[in-house]
Amino acid sequence: MKTFPVRTRADLREFCELPLRLHPRDLYVPLPAPVIARHARTASLHVVRDRRGRVVGRTSTHRDPAFGAYQLFGHTEFTDDDAVFEALLDVVTREAEGRELFGPVALLPNQTGGVITSGFESRGFVDSAWNPAYYPDMYERHGFTRRFEADTWAVDVAGSAAAYTFDDRRIAAEQLVIRHGSRRGFRHQLPILREMLNASFAQLGYYTEISAGQLAEQTDGLAFLLDEGLLLWLEKAGRPVAFVVAVPDISEFLMRTGGRLGPVEQLRLLATRSRYRRDAVLVIKGVVPEAQGRGYMTLLSREVHRNLEAGGYRTLRSTFVERGNAASAASYRRAGGRPLHGYTFYQRGTA
Secondary structure (H helix, E strand, O other): OEEEEOOOHHHHHHHHHHHHHHOOOOOOOOOOHHHHHHHOOOOEEEEEEOOOOOEEEEEEEEOOHHHOOEEEEEEEEEOOOHHHHHHHHHHHHHHHOOOEEEEOEEOOOOOEEOEEOOOOOOOOOOOOOOOOOHHHHHHHHOOOEEEEEEEEEEEEOOOHHHHOOOOOHHHHHOOEEEEEOOOOOHHHHHHHHHHHHHHHHOOOOOOOOOOHHHHHHHOOOOHHHOOOOOEEEEEEOOEEEEEEEEEEOOHHHHHHHOOOOOHHHHHHHHHOHHHHOOEEEEEEEEEOHHHOOOOHHHHHHHHHHHHHHHOOOOEEEEEEEEOOOHHHHHHHHOOOOEEEEEEEEEEEOOO
């Protein structure tokens, strides 16, 4: 096995195509190719080739001062072969120069990445991982330990809003106002979301503060897909204190296109977006620290679930929730939700 840097368009195409060959097309959701191309401006991409020159593994390497003195790796896919994994590990370790390894992340844990550790029979979805059962076994056989263990969740929408009870008399008494996202005004709403996002998640170990540029990049193209009833925030006396961001689940579209999302695919998606309003993904939610414990997320959750049912959605899936975050997990359980995938990141020393 030999490892090579990704340098040409052909290399990048093979890098993107590897997981499509490795994984079932009805379970694995590829990261959009334009996202990987953007990541290549920051990270170094590598592929492992076998004796015939065929790509059998891939990874990326980079560092980010926002996540401490770690060597980060991501986009990591491989055949069920220790020699392939060891070749990937060699290049990551070499670039680490003694730093501890952490991943897989692309490019940070609060963006995309991770490894699922259970629920392999359930398909993945956008902004979340899917991999076969041999992945966690491979990491752990080679000395990696789990960090930030979590679960993704799934909730059946029908009747779920009834699980979220809130005394509506408090709305006037506490000067509460629910605001909705807007396709036309989305760019101007991003700073409001960013301020709440950074404040709400600062206490979590995996979270790194999102800059205005990073948030703009992560949400690039979201406005035209936005269901305005699924992006909500709550103001108390004019001050934003809580938010929920859910989006229509376009996983099946990405499965069909193999992650291609160029101009032609974007136009096709825009023309057929009504097809992708059966399922939704809750990407992120939070309450600013000084407003936590007052039931504000219950109020927003009730509104989101009402809007999901009115919009004809069947299922709401959630990106990973750390197992130590009991309040978020309880919010899904009260609506009849169930854990979908076990989830983890991995860390290992280089010694």
